[in-house]
Amino acid sequence: MTDDPLARFEQRLGRLLVSGVVVSAVLLATGLLFWLWRPGAPPTAWLLNAGLIVLMGTPIVRVIVSVAEYVRLREWVFVIVTLIVLTELTVTVGVALTRR
Amino acid sequence: MVGVVTVCGAVAGALGALLGIGGGVFLVPFLNAFFGIDFKTAAAISLVTVIATSSAVSAGTTGRQLINLRLGMLLEVASAAGGVAAGVSIAHISDIALERAFAVATAGIALLMLSRLEQRNVIRDPAADPGPLGGRFHDEESGGEVVYQVRRLPIALAASFLAGNVSAAFGIGGGILKVPALNAWCGVPMRAAAATSSLMIGVTAVASVPIQYAHGYVKPPLAAAAVLGVLVGSRAGLWFAGRARAKWLKGLMAAVLVLVSLIYFRRSL
Numbered sequence: 001m002t003d004d005p006l007a008r009f010e011q012r013l014g015r016l017l018v019s020g021v022v023v024s025a026v027l028l029a030t031g032l033l034f035w036l037w038r039p040g041a042p043p044t045a046w047l048l049n050a051g052l053i054v055l056m057g058t059p060i061v062r063v064i065v066s067v068a069e070y071v072r073l074r075e076w077v078f079v080i081v082t083l084i085v086l087t088e089l090t091v092t093v094g095v096a097l098t099r100r
Numbered sequence: 101m102v103g104v105v106t107v108c109g110a111v112a113g114a115l116g117a118l119l120g121i122g123g124g125v126f127l128v129p130f131l132n133a134f135f136g137i138d139f140k141t142a143a144a145i146s147l148v149t150v151i152a153t154s155s156a157v158s159a160g161t162t163g164r165q166l167i168n169l170r171l172g173m174l175l176e177v178a179s180a181a182g183g184v185a186a187g188v189s190i191a192h193i194s195d196i197a198l199e200r201a202f203a204v205a206t207a208g209i210a211l212l213m214l215s216r217l218e219q220r221n222v223i224r225d226p227a228a229d230p231g232p233l234g235g236r237f238h239d240e241e242s243g244g245e246v247v248y249q250v251r252r253l254p255i256a257l258a259a260s261f262l263a264g265n266v267s268a269a270f271g272i273g274g275g276i277l278k279v280p281a282l283n284a285w286c287g288v289p290m291r292a293a294a295a296t297s298s299l300m301i302g303v304t305a306v307a308s309v310p311i312q313y314a315h316g317y318v319k320p321p322l323a324a325a326a327v328l329g330v331l332v333g334s335r336a337g338l339w340f341a342g343r344a345r346a347k348w349l350k351g352l353m354a355a356v357l358v359l360v361s362l363i364y365f366r367r368s369l
């Protein structure tokens with residue numbers, strides 16, 4: 001296989017994405033069971049929201065990890081490209097936080 | 101209700117994984133047209149499932165070098181910008197105008213897809229130069245390593261920006277616009293386009309979904325049910341996608357586009 005560093009990077013990203021999905025799925029499933037069993041129970045809202053936040057956070061973490069990876073590979077063009085994406089996501093999260 | 105949403109999620113997830121799109125394009129009509137959940141809530145829930153599909157499908161695709169990380173990140177600049185722009189400005193555009201535009205776009209892409217069923221985009225010479233943005237992968241259909249080059253990058257960027265807009269407006273990943281554009285115009289083979297798009301849609305969705313979440317459109321129990329359904333469905337879709345022929349996938353994609361176009365034409369009347 002050619003392009004070895006990128007292939008390893010791809011596999012590490014894969015593990016990151018799996019972790020994010022598994023953690024959020026466990027939180028959401030537990031939260032949903034609580035909700036079905038006793039909708040008002042205290043941990044219900046916390047579990048569901050935590051699951052959603054982990055889910056939404058996973059792609060953002062992927063972008064952050066990608067910045068570090070392109071720095072390590074010294075691909076400066078892609079460092080800048082990835083930082084632009086990260087900035088765009090920061091704008092959205094900022095808008096969301098100010099509208100709460 | 102929660103059970104119904106889970107099943108809808110599973111079906112949408114399976115179709116989405118099969119086609120390299122989020123599946124939101126099926127989930128929004130299911131939730132909105134059939135079950136009467138208001139459009140903005142349906143779109144927001146769908147967008148959350150798009151993130152789950154993206155992470156799950158991408159994780160299942162890694163290791164085969166189908167995902168073009170460089171091209172994906174470059175196009176994410178445009179799709180995230182489209183998502184942010186639409187997320188902020190969508191209130192000023194009427195739903196009818198958006199839905200008509202979407203109906204026209206999907207119909208156009210379906211025609212394009214059908215007219216290029218035979219196009220494979222791959223160079224069967226492992227020594228060929230993929231260029232700065234192209235890639236190479238092991239092609240199961242021809243049984244060897246194949247190379248492709250990315251052409252007409254501005255079209256890919258424009259399609260990604262539009263996909264970002266549509267994603268925020270309709271609660272879909274936007275792969276339904278990007279995958280055909282990358283395949284038909286930009287030289288990317290179907291499987292690589294689908295894998296790259298699957299990775300991208302997570303970021304595209306995150307470019308607008310936190311705003312909808314802050315507004316309370318993401319109803320947590322329904323979103324949880326839909327996400328869990330989509331995760332199960334996308335496993336099934338992924339298993340099937342590895343065994344299907346590229347030509348068959350394109351045909352199915354075109355059929356889906358025609359159907360979606362008809363639904364949206366009807367909705368906008």
